Amino acid sequence: MRRAATLLRLAGLGLLLAFLLAPQLFAPLFAPLTEGGAPPIYDQGNLGMLALAHLATVLAACLGSTVLAVALGILVTRAGGQEFLPLSRAVVSFGQTFPPVAVLALAVPLVGFGEKPTLIALFLYGLLPIFENTVVGLRTCPAAVLEAASGMGMSARQRLLTVELPLAMPLILEGIRISLVINIGTATLGSTVAAKGLGEVIIAGLLSNNTAFVLQGGLATGLMAVLLYDAVAALERRLCRTARID
Amino acid sequence: MIVIESLTKRYGSATAVDAVSMVIERNSLTVIVGTSGSGKSTLLRMINRLVEPTSGRVLIEGRDTESEPGHTLRRRIGYVIQGHGLFPHRTVAENVATVPRLLKWEEARIRARTEQLLAALQLDPALYSEKYPHQLSGGQQQRVGVARALAAEPAVLLMDEPFGALDPIIREKAQDDLLDIQRKFGTTIVLVTHDIDEAFRLGDRVAVMSEGRLLQYDRPEVLVTRPADSIVARMTGSAERAMRLLSLTTAGEAALPLASDGGKEDAPVVRASASLREVLSELLWRGSEIATIVDENGTPCGRLTVAAILARGRPS
Ligand SMILES: Nc1ncnc2c1ncn2[C@@H]1O[C@H](COP(=O)(O)OP(=O)(O)OP(=O)(O)O)[C@@H](O)[C@H]1O
Ligand SMILES: [Mg+2]
Numbered sequence: 001m002r003r004a005a006t007l008l009r010l011a012g013l014g015l016l017l018a019f020l021l022a023p024q025l026f027a028p029l030f031a032p033l034t035e036g037g038a039p040p041i042y043d044q045g046n047l048g049m050l051a052l053a054h055l056a057t058v059l060a061a062c063l064g065s066t067v068l069a070v071a072l073g074i075l076v077t078r079a080g081g082q083e084f085l086p087l088s089r090a091v092v093s094f095g096q097t098f099p100p101v102a103v104l105a106l107a108v109p110l111v112g113f114g115e116k117p118t119l120i121a122l123f124l125y126g127l128l129p130i131f132e133n134t135v136v137g138l139r140t141c142p143a144a145v146l147e148a149a150s151g152m153g154m155s156a157r158q159r160l161l162t163v164e165l166p167l168a169m170p171l172i173l174e175g176i177r178i179s180l181v182i183n184i185g186t187a188t189l190g191s192t193v194a195a196k197g198l199g200e201v202i203i204a205g206l207l208s209n210n211t212a213f214v215l216q217g218g219l220a221t222g223l224m225a226v227l228l229y230d231a232v233a234a235l236e237r238r239l240c241r242t243a244r245i246d
Numbered sequence: 247m248i249v250i251e252s253l254t255k256r257y258g259s260a261t262a263v264d265a266v267s268m269v270i271e272r273n274s275l276t277v278i279v280g281t282s283g284s285g286k287s288t289l290l291r292m293i294n295r296l297v298e299p300t301s302g303r304v305l306i307e308g309r310d311t312e313s314e315p316g317h318t319l320r321r322r323i324g325y326v327i328q329g330h331g332l333f334p335h336r337t338v339a340e341n342v343a344t345v346p347r348l349l350k351w352e353e354a355r356i357r358a359r360t361e362q363l364l365a366a367l368q369l370d371p372a373l374y375s376e377k378y379p380h381q382l383s384g385g386q387q388q389r390v391g392v393a394r395a396l397a398a399e400p401a402v403l404l405m406d407e408p409f410g411a412l413d414p415i416i417r418e419k420a421q422d423d424l425l426d427i428q429r430k431f432g433t434t435i436v437l438v439t440h441d442i443d444e445a446f447r448l449g450d451r452v453a454v455m456s457e458g459r460l461l462q463y464d465r466p467e468v469l470v471t472r473p474a475d476s477i478v479a480r481m482t483g484s485a486e487r488a489m490r491l492l493s494l495t496t497a498g499e500a501a502l503p504l505a506s507d508g509g510k511e512d513a514p515v516v517r518a519s520a521s522l523r524e525v526l527s528e529l530l531w532r533g534s535e536i537a538t539i540v541d542e543n544g545t546p547c548g549r550l551t552v553a554a555i556l557a558r559g560r561p562s
Contacts (some may be wrong), residue, residue, distance in 0.1 A: 148331030150296060152344045152394070153321030166335050 009230055016223045020048040023216075030212040040212050042201045053196035053221060057115055058183045061122035066176055069127045073134025073172075085135075092131045095124035100186050104193050118190030118197075125186055126179035133175030137168025161210065170240045177232040184225040186219065200225075247272050247384040248293065248402065254259035255288050262288040265302065267407065271450075272401075275428055275435045279445040279481070280455035286438040289455070290404050293322045293436065307404060321345055324395035324433070328410040330387045332379040338364070338390050339375040345398040363393040366430070367423065385416040392424070396431065405437040409444065421448055442481055446516035447489060453477050467494050471490035471561035492522040500558055501539045501548025513538045518547060526555045 019026055023041045030040040069092065076085040100121040107117035141164050148161045165172075191199030198221045205213025248270040255263040262287040270276045278286045291297040293304055295316040296534070304311045310351040310487055311319055332341050339360050346356045363369040367389040379387055388408065397404055408424075409417045421444065428435055445452045446466045453463040462474035470487045473479035483490065498518030514537045516525050525537055529552055 142331070142334075144327055144331035145333060146331075147296070147327060147331070148325070148391075148394075150317075151294065151320060151325035151331075153317045153319075153326065153348055154344075155317045158348070163333060218322045 003164050009227070010231075012223060012227055015058060016227065019216075019220060020051050023047050030129065030216065033211050033212040033215065034210060038208065038210050038212075042204065042216055044204055047198075047201070047220065048115065050196060052199055054184075054187055054198045054221070056223065057195060057197060058122060058180065058187050060120050061183060061187075062126055062176065062180050064119070064123045065126035065179055066130055066215065068123075069130035069175070070134050070172060073131050073138060077135060077138040078156075081204055088131065092127040096128040098124065098187055100125050101192075104189060107142040108193055115190070115195045117193050118187065118195040121189070122183045122187060126183050129182075130172065130175035133171045133178075134168065134212075137171030138164055139168045140171075144180070170236050173232060173236045173239065177229055180232065181225045181229045182215040184221060184228060188221055247307060248436070249305040250293070251303050251305070253289065253292055253304065254300050255285075255292060255297060256300045260460050263292065263299075266455075266458075266460045267302075267464050268453060270434065270436060272434050273428075273432050274450040275320075275425075275437065275439065275448055276451050276453065277445040277449035278436065278438045278453045278455060279442055284455040285458040286455055286525070287406050287439075288514055290438050293402075294320045294325060294404055296320070296325075298418065299331075319347055321398060322400055322402075324400040326391050326395045326403070326405040326408045328407040329410075330379075330391035332387055332390055332394070334379055337376050337378055338369070338382070339371075341379065341390055342393045342397050344394055349398055349524075351398075360393075360395060362398055364390075366427065367393050369393070381505060384411055385420065387418060388412060388421075392427070396427070396433070399431070401434060403433045403435045405435065408437065409439075415493075417444075424448065439506055442483070443475060446494065454481060462471060467491060470494075489523055491561075492526060492559050493524075495522045495558055496520065497522060497525050497537075497539050497550055498541075498547070500554065501550060502554060504546060504548055513549070515540055516550075517542070517548075522550075522555050522558055525550055529555075 027040045034040050072084075072088045072092070075081040076088050103121040103124060104117045107120045111117055111120070145163065145167070146159070149163045156161070187195075187197055188199030188202055190197050191203050198217050201217030201220070202214050203216065205211065205215075248426045250268045250270070251267060251268050252265045253263060254261065266285075268290055278289060286298055292299045293306075293311070295311055298316075305452060306323075316343075316435050333344070336344075342363060343356045346359060351359075360375070360555050364371045364374060369386060369389055374382070374386070374390075377391065382390065388411070392408070395405075409420050412420055424435070425439075425448065427433070437448060449466055451464060452466050452469055454461045454469065454474075456477050462478045469478060469482050470490050473482055496518060497516055497520045500522055501518065514528055514532045514534050516537050516539055517530055518539050518541050520528075529535070529537055535552050537550045538546050539550060541547045
């Protein structure tokens with residue numbers, strides 16, 4: 001079972017890399033989707049570079065979301081910070097419910113075209129799952145463990161860093177994973193405001209009525225999301241094995 | 247020595263602990279007993295300032311506990327709670343090393359101390375050091391909790407229902423181990439329980455609490471023979487008080503000198519560490535009037551008669 005899963009994972013990774021580095025190998029597969037001698041494989045840029053730029057944008061936005069969401073999650077679970085919970089929750093929920101397209105439209109006049117508006121949209125969109133999971137993770141630390149930590153003479157800071165955060169880590173990672181996967185897909189929108197990414201391939205397909213391009217952009221993005229999801233899940237499992245709560 | 251001076255804790259209008267004063271001698275084992283909600287845990291937690299008192303103060307070896315930050319105070323005081331509260335993401339060895347690490351001991355010293363303690367608590371270091379808490383039985387987890395509390399050689403150990411989650415047989419073993427440890431390390435122990443038998447078995451002195459107040463604080467036999475009020479009398483069990491009294495004295499303590507002729511050949515033989523209650527039970531069962539007391543090597547060191555035991559069951 002484990003072996004099969006590993007093989008599947010490696011096969012997926014191999015497929016993605018092969019497609020990004022040597023897309024022409026796949027030309028026969030996509031040829032039937034094109035009409036009138038249109039190119040079967042995206043030819044307006046390097047797919048590998050686009051995928052890298054796509055990933056970089058998502059990771060950078062996710063790093064920002066993680067820092068803010070975890071910090072807020074810590075704040076609202078401290079004795080003195082509880083009153084900020086409704087406000088924080090409202091802010092991150094707003095970030096998730098406000099459509100990323102609208103964020104892009106509003107951000108462009110302020111920061112111009114390119115990566116920046118995309119980063120802002122993804123950053124806002126990714127806050128909610130990380131924040132909620134951080135709050136749940138910190139709140140569900142067993143009371144006896146927390147009492148023991150204080151009883152042993154840990155300062156509030158030591159308790160947070162060496163007990164609470166490690167115990168909440170599996171849930172926090174799960175939040176990061178959900179946020180990452182959502183944003184890999186959402187990031188394709190960035191290409192409408194000239195951010196580098198796999199969205200370019202999809203948009204090029206739409207403009208030239210080339211289904212092969214649309215499919216290529218979609219599949220590459222999807223495969224990347226699945227692989228990333230899987231990688232973070234594996235990290236979570238590793239952590240859970242030791243941070244087991246009996 | 248721990249001096250508690252009219253310690254009070256209020257939560258809103260409710261008083262959890264009401265002006266409790268008591269003196270706890272060094273190297274003694276003091277048990278705080280009382281019904282649920284009587285304020286035992288709150289009193290205990292005010293000693294290491296996990297709960298800040300509303301008024302009153304605590305002096306440990308003459309020093310006011312308010313004179314340093316709470317968390318550094320707690321590093322000098324061992325603390326064991328029901329359900330142990332072991333860190334689930336850390337190994338047994340790491341759990342035990344918690345306070346020494348906070349105190350920045352050298353690694354070699356930490357390792358030596360951890361192994362010494364695990365061995366003292368009958369957990370083979372080679373077998374258990376690298377295990378995680380969820381891989382241990384309840385009794386083993388409880389012992390790791392005790393080892394962790396003792397790791398930095400605290401002079402004072404606070405225990406809140408440490409044996410509450412154990413089954414009766416393991417609990418008795420754990421109680422014996424605790425008495426051994428107290429003798430070995432000379433720790434001053436304050437233990438909270440709602441089990442009066444446990445209180446009598448362990449306590450040099452027993453404090454009885456009800457509704458936040460300290461009703462009586464004395465040696466167990468005084469609680470039985472001269473209860474301060476009806477609540478204490480009910481708690482110490484007036485119907486059984488003669489038997490309780492007998493269970494507080496060991497055969498060795500009550501032994502009469504050996505008869506010059508060496509005693510009766512067929513008299514039942516009992517250990518000096520057995521309680522008078524156990525000796526009486528044995529004599530009744532065997533239909534004998536006299537028992538021979540032996541020390542741990544099996545050498546006769548005294549004798550006991552039914553009449554002598556019965557005399558011990560009456561308030562002196
Ligand atoms: N943090 C708190 N806030 C409000 N009331 C509290 C708090 N802690 C304890 N109390 C109250 O103080 C009283 C004494 O509680 P405490 O925990 O000291 O009792 P206890 O004797 O240890 O009981 P048990 O045997 O059930 O553990 C109880 O009525 C309890 O409800
Ligand atoms: Mg209690």
